[in-house]
Amino acid sequence: MIKILLFAGLKERVGKPFLTWEETPMTVAELKEELKKISGLENFSGIMVAVNETYARDEVIVNDGDTVALIPPVSGG
Amino acid sequence: MISDRFNIVEEPINVGEVIQKVVHPNAGAITTFIGTVREMTHEKRTVYLKYEAYIPMAVKQFAVIEEEIHSRWPGTLVAITHRIGELQITDVAVAIAVSTPHRAASFEACRHAIERIKEIVPIWKKEHWDNGESWMGDQKENVAGRPRKEMLE
Numbered sequence: 001m002i003k004i005l006l007f008a009g010l011k012e013r014v015g016k017p018f019l020t021w022e023e024t025p026m027t028v029a030e031l032k033e034e035l036k037k038i039s040g041l042e043n044f045s046g047i048m049v050a051v052n053e054t055y056a057r058d059e060v061i062v063n064d065g066d067t068v069a070l071i072p073p074v075s076g077g
Numbered sequence: 078m079i080s081d082r083f084n085i086v087e088e089p090i091n092v093g094e095v096i097q098k099v100v101h102p103n104a105g106a107i108t109t110f111i112g113t114v115r116e117m118t119h120e121k122r123t124v125y126l127k128y129e130a131y132i133p134m135a136v137k138q139f140a141v142i143e144e145e146i147h148s149r150w151p152g153t154l155v156a157i158t159h160r161i162g163e164l165q166i167t168d169v170a171v172a173i174a175v176s177t178p179h180r181a182a183s184f185e186a187c188r189h190a191i192e193r194i195k196e197i198v199p200i201w202k203k204e205h206w207d208n209g210e211s212w213m214g215d216q217k218e219n220v221a222g223r224p225r226k227e228m229l230e
Contacts, residue, residue: 008129008201009212046214050199053134069131069199075213076128076135076159076200077112077171077191 002062004035005069010047014039024066029058031068046073082156083139085132085200090158095172098156104176108183110191112171114164124205128161128170131199135159138198142190146175150182155190159200170202 004019011017019039021031028049036042048071049056055071062068082098092111099107114126143155159171173190177183194200202213 005131007131007199008203009214012212050131050134053131053137055197069134071131071199072201072212073214074195074197074199075202076130076198077194 001064002031002066002068004031005067007069008072010041010070010072013041024064025061027058028056028060028062028068031062032058035070047071079136079140080143082154083136083143084158085130085135086158086160087162088160090160090169090172092169092172095156095158096174099154099174099176101154101176103152103178104154105178106180106183107174107176108180108187109175110171110173110187111169112191114166114168114170116166118204121204121206123166124207125166126164126170127203127205128159128164129201129203130159130161132161134199139194141197142193145193146186146189149189150177150186152178153182153186155186157190157194159194159198161200 002021002024004021006014006016006018021034028051032044050069050071051060051062051066096107096109116123139157146153146155154176156174160169164170171194173187175183175187175190177186204211204213
């Protein structure tokens with residue numbers, strides 16, 4: 001099982017602080033496709049993905065127990 | 078273990094404490110950047126701000142920024158404290174202190190730190206106005222706050 005953390009506008013739009021997904025392993029790209037179906041989010045452009053607190057490209061493999069986070073464009077500082 | 082020079086806090090920032098963290102016998106200069114909450118943005122009046130962070134990753138990204146600074150300006154010490162939660166106009170949102178052997182590098186490295194915070198650190202700001210609110214998504218004005226390709230695994 002993996003946890004997908006949501007923040008800021010994404011968290012508000014989905015209505016929860018995280019989603020879970022059972023099927024692993026899969027690539028970040030594949031996970032994004034699945035998330036589109038379960039989250040109601042259609043557009044992932046501008047959203048980065050982090051796996052275990054590190055930015056990850058589409059080809060990175062997500063394994064059972066990993067923590068994924070969807071990072072919308074940041075605005076700290 | 079991430080250094081205690083990198084923090085996310087919910088209470089008001091003590092800037093003097095942040096500066097103390099980079100005091101060093103080999104430092105000849107300390108430069109600070111203090112980000113404060115401003116009221117007007119174009120014609121929009123902010124009533125208050127709310128900051129949210131992916132805390133463990135934000136702290137890691139502060140350390141990544143310090144690594145970048147080390148490779149360009151050796152001998153530098155960096156401390157960053159960012160506040161989250163509800164902030165009022167004039168509150169300090171972020172304090173950065175950078176110490177270097179010689180002063181030129183301290184200005185440059187300090188600037189690098191704040192510019193990179195606005196690109197790669199998972200912290201988000203929501204502006205609350207009289208008649209609405211919105212998460213900000215592009216603090217670099219022209220380029221969305223996204224890390225460059227070389228940062229990706």
